[in-house]
Amino acid sequence: MGSEMKTQTATRTADARNPMVPLEFEVGRVSRETHDTFTLFLNPVNGLERFTFQPGQFNMIYIYGVGEVPISISGNPHKPEVLVHTTRAVGTVTRAMQQLKRGDRVGIRGPFGAAWPVDVAEGRDVVFVAGGIGLAPLRPAIYHVLANRNRFGRIVLLYGARTPEDILYRKELEKWRARFDLEVHVTVDRATLDWRGNVGVVTKLIPKAPFDPYHCVSFICGPEIMMRFTVIELTKRGVPEDQVYISMERNMKCGIGLCGHCQYGPKFICKDGPVFRYDVIRDWFKVREL
Numbered sequence: 001m002g003s004e005m006k007t008q009t010a011t012r013t014a015d016a017r018n019p020m021v022p023l024e025f026e027v028g029r030v031s032r033e034t035h036d037t038f039t040l041f042l043n044p045v046n047g048l049e050r051f052t053f054q055p056g057q058f059n060m061i062y063i064y065g066v067g068e069v070p071i072s073i074s075g076n077p078h079k080p081e082v083l084v085h086t087t088r089a090v091g092t093v094t095r096a097m098q099q100l101k102r103g104d105r106v107g108i109r110g111p112f113g114a115a116w117p118v119d120v121a122e123g124r125d126v127v128f129v130a131g132g133i134g135l136a137p138l139r140p141a142i143y144h145v146l147a148n149r150n151r152f153g154r155i156v157l158l159y160g161a162r163t164p165e166d167i168l169y170r171k172e173l174e175k176w177r178a179r180f181d182l183e184v185h186v187t188v189d190r191a192t193l194d195w196r197g198n199v200g201v202v203t204k205l206i207p208k209a210p211f212d213p214y215h216c217v218s219f220i221c222g223p224e225i226m227m228r229f230t231v232i233e234l235t236k237r238g239v240p241e242d243q244v245y246i247s248m249e250r251n252m253k254c255g256i257g258l259c260g261h262c263q264y265g266p267k268f269i270c271k272d273g274p275v276f277r278y279d280v281i282r283d284w285f286k287v288r289e290l
């Protein structure tokens with residue numbers, strides 16, 4: 001989709017819409033993923049027919065009367081008729097989002113930010129490493145490589161959740177695991193009695209995962225501590241730092257590089273990220289408080 005995606009971006013750039021003015025969307029369906037995580041399926045109103053985006057991009061979602069939060073798009077970039085967001089309820093706005101029902105409306109600004117560079121990964125093995133809710137921002141890139149399966153080498157998904165109850169997209173993971181052209185390995189930090197799978201942090205899966213470290217691209221999304229150790233394990237296996245991409249999160253207000261809220265060293269996460277090539281931000285990533 002490399003060239004197709006560039007065309008879509010060009011279309012958006014030509015779009016005269018003001019990026020600070022939200023578009024209205026209606027909740028078509030709500031899916032409860034885990035006790036604190038839910039997926040909203042949003043349909044455009046006011047005549048918009050499709051909402052094109054690139055894997056890894058995010059929207060600013062406005063909950064009327066409450067506030068606005070950045071949330072990655074977690075749907076299929078090849079199915080732009082419906083906009084999909086998976087969110088964990090952690091505070092004021094995301095808890096209000098959790099109360100939304102079919103027919104309720106939200107404001108959407110976006111899509112914003114840099115994408116997972118799926119075209120760079122063509123011809124190589126692709127290693128996705130996700131922690132917790134981090135699977136949501138990676139899912140559009142997974143859909144893309146599966147839709148264009150013959151353009152990529154081996155595809156590996158390593159996913160870690162806190163407990164079996166916290167595993168996101170469980171049915172979809174089972175479907176993917178049944179495929180012969182995709183390696184899916186799931187682990188949990190703490191097992192329950194009925195869990196028969198791996199136990200331990202996701203980085204433990206890296207040493208034995210079936211990919212060629214000298215000819216792969218890795219996309220990582222999860223808590224910063226998890227991404228830190230994932231990069232260490234990948235580089236131990238020989239993956240060059242410039243073949244590793246991570247998605248960063250910081251508080252945001254404007255989402256378009258104007259307000260400075262998301263500044264990260266000399267970069268703005270909303271505009272230069274959220275997806276960064278690891279070696280580009282390595283020096284700031286190593287400073288924990290930044």
Ligand SMILES: Cc1cc2nc3c(=O)[nH]c(=O)nc-3n(C[C@H](O)[C@H](O)[C@H](O)COP(=O)(O)OP(=O)(O)OC[C@H]3O[C@@H](n4cnc5c(N)ncnc54)[C@H](O)[C@@H]3O)c2cc1C
Nearest residue numbers: 058069070071072086087088090091092093094249250274
């Ligand atoms: C580019 C980008 C993409 C994102 N994509 C997603 C996504 O796909 N799904 C998703 O669920 N979230 C995503 N987030 C995080 C999401 O924006 C925050 O969780 C949200 O802004 C919190 O707002 P709130 O008003 O609910 O919480 P607040 O009231 O602002 O915060 C309440 C409490 O929650 C804590 N908190 C805030 N953010 C987080 C967090 N990320 N994790 C854990 N605790 C937190 C705060 O420290 C505070 O203690 C993304 C963030 C960015 C920058």
Ligand code: FES
Nearest residue numbers: 255257259260270
């Ligand atoms: S959120 Fe305003 S500059 Fe990034």
